[in-house]
Amino acid sequence: MRENWWKYLLGVWMAVIIVAAFLFTPTAKGLGQTTRVLYFHVPSAWVTTLAFFISAVFSVLYLMRHQLHYDIRAEAAAQIGLIFAILTTVTGSIWAKEIWHSYWNWDPRETSIFMLLLIYAAYFALRSAIEDPEQRARLAAVYSLLAFATVPFLVFVIPRIYDSLHPDPLINPDRKIHMDVRMLRVFLGSFGAFTVLFYWLFTLRVKVLSLEQHVLRKLEE
Amino acid sequence: MALATFIIGLLNPDTTKALIATSNNEVGQNIYIVLIINLIIWAGIFFFLMSLDQKVKKLNERIQSLFNK
Numbered sequence: 001m002r003e004n005w006w007k008y009l010l011g012v013w014m015a016v017i018i019v020a021a022f023l024f025t026p027t028a029k030g031l032g033q034t035t036r037v038l039y040f041h042v043p044s045a046w047v048t049t050l051a052f053f054i055s056a057v058f059s060v061l062y063l064m065r066h067q068l069h070y071d072i073r074a075e076a077a078a079q080i081g082l083i084f085a086i087l088t089t090v091t092g093s094i095w096a097k098e099i100w101h102s103y104w105n106w107d108p109r110e111t112s113i114f115m116l117l118l119i120y121a122a123y124f125a126l127r128s129a130i131e132d133p134e135q136r137a138r139l140a141a142v143y144s145l146l147a148f149a150t151v152p153f154l155v156f157v158i159p160r161i162y163d164s165l166h167p168d169p170l171i172n173p174d175r176k177i178h179m180d181v182r183m184l185r186v187f188l189g190s191f192g193a194f195t196v197l198f199y200w201l202f203t204l205r206v207k208v209l210s211l212e213q214h215v216l217r218k219l220e221e
Numbered sequence: 222m223a224l225a226t227f228i229i230g231l232l233n234p235d236t237t238k239a240l241i242a243t244s245n246n247e248v249g250q251n252i253y254i255v256l257i258i259n260l261i262i263w264a265g266i267f268f269f270l271m272s273l274d275q276k277v278k279k280l281n282e283r284i285q286s287l288f289n290k
Binding site for chain 1: 252255256257259260263264267269270273274277278281282284288
């Protein structure tokens with residue numbers, strides 16, 4: 001119980017965010033009730049970027065130190081990143097159907113996240129194609145770095161260069177936050193909750209992958 | 222501290238007004254249904270993660286004791 005306090009706190013915190021997102025925040029002009037997707041869709045996109053960044057960091061550490069536990073962490077982060085990228089795409093698409101009257105419009109945002117999904121799907125295709133753990137870790141680490149090099153362009157640059165119907169992002173050209181203070185409060189609270197959720201999923205996935213590696217190594221001995 | 226500030230912020234008169242305004246129309250009534258569904262989904266995910274967490278912990282202990290014999 002004592003070591004799990006932050007997990008229980010997350011349970012309550014996320015429930016408070018869900019209640020606040022539906023009941024305590026006003027709607028944005030022109031978006032109506034669909035505004036509420038903001039508190040789940042954008043933090044999912046944030047977790048995607050964070051997870052891919054962490055995957056790249058552990059890939060660098062693997063290339064520097066050649067220890068397989070770094071590769072495990074890079075893989076776990078990329079897996080969670082891909083899951084949250086899919087969640088971001090699906091929630092965005094449902095929102096687009098309501099606002100743009102089509103699930104998919106090839107808007108710059110949609111196109112860039114689609115490319116990101118393909119790039120990281122290829123990361124797992126690469127991993128599954130190589131049997132030797134050392135070789136797999138080395139090639140996957142190099143690929144992970146190349147894949148992450150595209151993230152700033154696909155997430156931050158391309159949607160801002162081309163005209164997009166996507167609502168004004170929080171990091172916008174005039175460097176001002178166009179958001180009601182109550183919305184901002186719940187929005188930032190949601191970012192915090194999603195980040196802790198990512199940390200939980202990440203540690204859990206790392207434990208499972210480490211156990212798998214440990215058992216396989218012992219069985220080979 | 223941050224949690225306290227957040228909860229106090231939610232309980233201010235403006236947010237109460239927003240709550241009342243939302244509940245007084247049809248959309249407001251439907252939103253309660255969506256809210257409850259969301260809470261149930263989160264509760265399901267949360268308890269699943271908790272049980273998975275415990276299972277992985279026990280499995281780790283069993284594997285360690287098995288290979289350390």
